[in-house]
Amino acid sequence: MRVQNNETMRVQSSKSRIEKHHIEDLVGRSYMSFCVLLLIVSIVSMVYFVTSRGISTFAIDKVSISDFFFGTTWSPEGDHPSFGALPFIAGSFITTLLAALIASPLSICAALFMTEIVPGWGKKLLQPVIELLSGIPSVVYGFVGLSVIVPFLRNVFPGQGIGVAAGALVLSVMILPTITSVAVDALSTLPRNLKESSFALGATRWQTIARVIIPTTLPAIMTGVVLGMARAFGEALAVQMVIGNAPFIPTSLFESASTLTSVITLGMGNTTMGSPHNNALWSMALVLMLMTFLFVFVVRMLEKRRSI
Amino acid sequence: MRSKKSWIMALALTSVLALSACGNNGGNNTAANEGNTGASSAPTETSGAEVSGSILASGSTALQPLVEQVAEKFMEKNAGVDIQVQGGGSGTGLTQVAEKQVDIGNSDVFAEEKLKDADAEKAKALVDHQVAVVAIAAVSHPAAGVDTLTKQQLVDIFTGKITNWKEVGGADQKIQIINRPASSGTRATFEKFALGTKTEDLPGSIQEDSSGTVKKMIGETPGAIGYLALSYLDDSVKTLNYDGVEPSVDNVVSGKYPVWAYEHMYTNGEPNATVKAFLDYFLTDEVQNGDVTELGYIPANKMQVSRDVAGTVTNK
Numbered sequence: 001m002r003v004q005n006n007e008t009m010r011v012q013s014s015k016s017r018i019e020k021h022h023i024e025d026l027v028g029r030s031y032m033s034f035c036v037l038l039l040i041v042s043i044v045s046m047v048y049f050v051t052s053r054g055i056s057t058f059a060i061d062k063v064s065i066s067d068f069f070f071g072t073t074w075s076p077e078g079d080h081p082s083f084g085a086l087p088f089i090a091g092s093f094i095t096t097l098l099a100a101l102i103a104s105p106l107s108i109c110a111a112l113f114m115t116e117i118v119p120g121w122g123k124k125l126l127q128p129v130i131e132l133l134s135g136i137p138s139v140v141y142g143f144v145g146l147s148v149i150v151p152f153l154r155n156v157f158p159g160q161g162i163g164v165a166a167g168a169l170v171l172s173v174m175i176l177p178t179i180t181s182v183a184v185d186a187l188s189t190l191p192r193n194l195k196e197s198s199f200a201l202g203a204t205r206w207q208t209i210a211r212v213i214i215p216t217t218l219p220a221i222m223t224g225v226v227l228g229m230a231r232a233f234g235e236a237l238a239v240q241m242v243i244g245n246a247p248f249i250p251t252s253l254f255e256s257a258s259t260l261t262s263v264i265t266l267g268m269g270n271t272t273m274g275s276p277h278n279n280a281l282w283s284m285a286l287v288l289m290l291m292t293f294l295f296v297f298v299v300r301m302l303e304k305r306r307s308i
Numbered sequence: 309m310r311s312k313k314s315w316i317m318a319l320a321l322t323s324v325l326a327l328s329a330c331g332n333n334g335g336n337n338t339a340a341n342e343g344n345t346g347a348s349s350a351p352t353e354t355s356g357a358e359v360s361g362s363i364l365a366s367g368s369t370a371l372q373p374l375v376e377q378v379a380e381k382f383m384e385k386n387a388g389v390d391i392q393v394q395g396g397g398s399g400t401g402l403t404q405v406a407e408k409q410v411d412i413g414n415s416d417v418f419a420e421e422k423l424k425d426a427d428a429e430k431a432k433a434l435v436d437h438q439v440a441v442v443a444i445a446a447v448s449h450p451a452a453g454v455d456t457l458t459k460q461q462l463v464d465i466f467t468g469k470i471t472n473w474k475e476v477g478g479a480d481q482k483i484q485i486i487n488r489p490a491s492s493g494t495r496a497t498f499e500k501f502a503l504g505t506k507t508e509d510l511p512g513s514i515q516e517d518s519s520g521t522v523k524k525m526i527g528e529t530p531g532a533i534g535y536l537a538l539s540y541l542d543d544s545v546k547t548l549n550y551d552g553v554e555p556s557v558d559n560v561v562s563g564k565y566p567v568w569a570y571e572h573m574y575t576n577g578e579p580n581a582t583v584k585a586f587l588d589y590f591l592t593d594e595v596q597n598g599d600v601t602e603l604g605y606i607p608a609n610k611m612q613v614s615r616d617v618a619g620t621v622t623n624k
Contacts, residue, residue: 075508077490077506146521146524160484160514160529162525240517241516245489245515248511267489269395269398271399272403273399275422275424275427
């Protein structure tokens with residue numbers, strides 16, 4: 001900043017017609033443009049890179065698109081290589097949906113508790129706890145899942161504890177903070193007069209929450225749920241540690257399965273760049289990226305509906 | 309609205325240009341690096357024993373701790389040398405050394421096994437330095453009740469023909485396979501030399517990314533079977549004999565126990581003086597009998613048998 005100021009002074013003295021605020025404006029604008037440019041360059045290059053590698057499975061290795069998306073046999077290093085990615089796509093969707101189903105009611109209740117039921121100490125107590133939850137590294141979640149959830153599921157349910165259920169449970173805890181904080185924001189921006197008129201009409205607190213507050217804020221709460229699902233869909237390490245990673249569509253919740261992210265992290269380091277196995281992993285990365293775009297798109301759609 | 313669109317288009321165009329520029333820069337950098345190492349190692353040839361320069365190694369995470377430890381010691385002895393050791397996996401190491409991004413590519417498997425088909429040419433340029441041997445043992449949950457398995461029994465278990473421990477003389481307990489991913493070097497070694505065949509992943513089998521997690525899972529899961537490098541074995545899991553042969557260092561050295569593989573450090577072409585000095589130091593008795601043994605590997609120079617890419621074993 002100081003350098004810029006000095007320069008400004010010098011320029012000012014040599015050309016008196018250019019005012020200081022013009023220079024400031026120019027510097028500010030070019031700095032902002034540079035930042036935006038950098039952002040766009042990095043996004044475009046990422047998309048370009050993942051896409052170019054991702055389509056080489058189909059372009060170079062001649063794997064048919066329907067075999068990739070609907071094939072159920074994953075045997076990239078076998079004598080007859082086969083690249084069916086359906087088990088991973090299915091695994092990702094199953095765990096993500098389950099996690100959202102577990103986490104959404106909990107998060108919405110927590111948010112209601114913090115904003116409607118006990119706005120005072122409830123918020124003071126819960127807010128830091130939830131923020132803490134979002135700061136815990138995913139490897140810690142994975143390790144806790146492996147050491148606590150998996151043995152618990154093994155003792156209570158049939159199977160080895162490892163599987164979709166364990167993955168969904170770990171993920172649901174991980175996406176709790178995302179959904180909760182978005183829901184809290186949505187609830188606290190709700191105009192007071194809506195609530196007050198409901199009470200004035202003689203509605204109880206439960207009736208107000210169920211008939212007025214939740215219906216009006218639903219699009220915003222759904223935004224939180226979709227953001228949470230996006231996080232769950234992209235989470236790799238914690239899921240990989242507890243899901244078992246067998247490349248099959250599971251027939252039970254307690255059977256070893258895989259997700260797109262877990263198969264990528266398992267295979268990426270051990271395959272050589274450009275090999276069909278490696279390319280297939282990039283194609284899955286491309287699928288992940290497109291899914292993220294879809295989630296963002298859905299969030300945008302929901303935000304458009306958000307008019308109170 | 310119109311001007312906004314053209315602005316965005318312009319940005320997108322610039323970014324594509326910048327992208328291609330980045331590609332060029334990458335190439336220039338590697339070239340510059342090579343120049344540096346070449347230049348820094350040149351004077352050493354005239355001065356004799358002292359070497360200097362920087363070495364970048366990447367690859368196998370199984371070999372990484374050993375290379376790091378030896379690199380520390382080597383740097384203490386040679387103040388002018390800087391060695392960086394990165395992980396990333398055998399595939400990454402081989403790719404990077406083939407593309408000259410690193411000086412040494414660490415790998416659990418022969419380069420020819422990973423760089424196949426279109427990449428076979430790349431493997432030819434690589435020079436193999438076998439620095440240690442790692443042996444792999446089949447292990448089970450302690451309560452499985454089996455001491456030894458034959459090759460055929462192992463094949464039947466890992467292909468899903470045998471699903472209960474009582475079929476191989478153990479407890480009445482369902483067998484739970486705990487595998488490494490299909491691309492893992494440990495799995496490749498186990499399949500090639502213990503089973504003699506590649507196996508498909510079975511429904512319900514579990515795959516874990518690291519040997520540490522595999523050990524934890526086998527120790528905790530009733531009826532579990534898996535395989536681990538000798539350095540990971542302890543009392544939490546039961547080590548199984550293979551065809552009656554105990555997986556011990558002595559049996560590996562004498563060639564009686566067949567499930568072992570070399571740890572490779574590949575260079576692209578013959579190494580320069582600095583890299584060569586480091587690799588030579590790796591093979592001295594001081595390192596082989598010290599660090600290599602200490603970290604649970606078997607010294608490469610102790611082996612009484614040797615093996616080539618095709619798996620043919622010959623007595624030394």
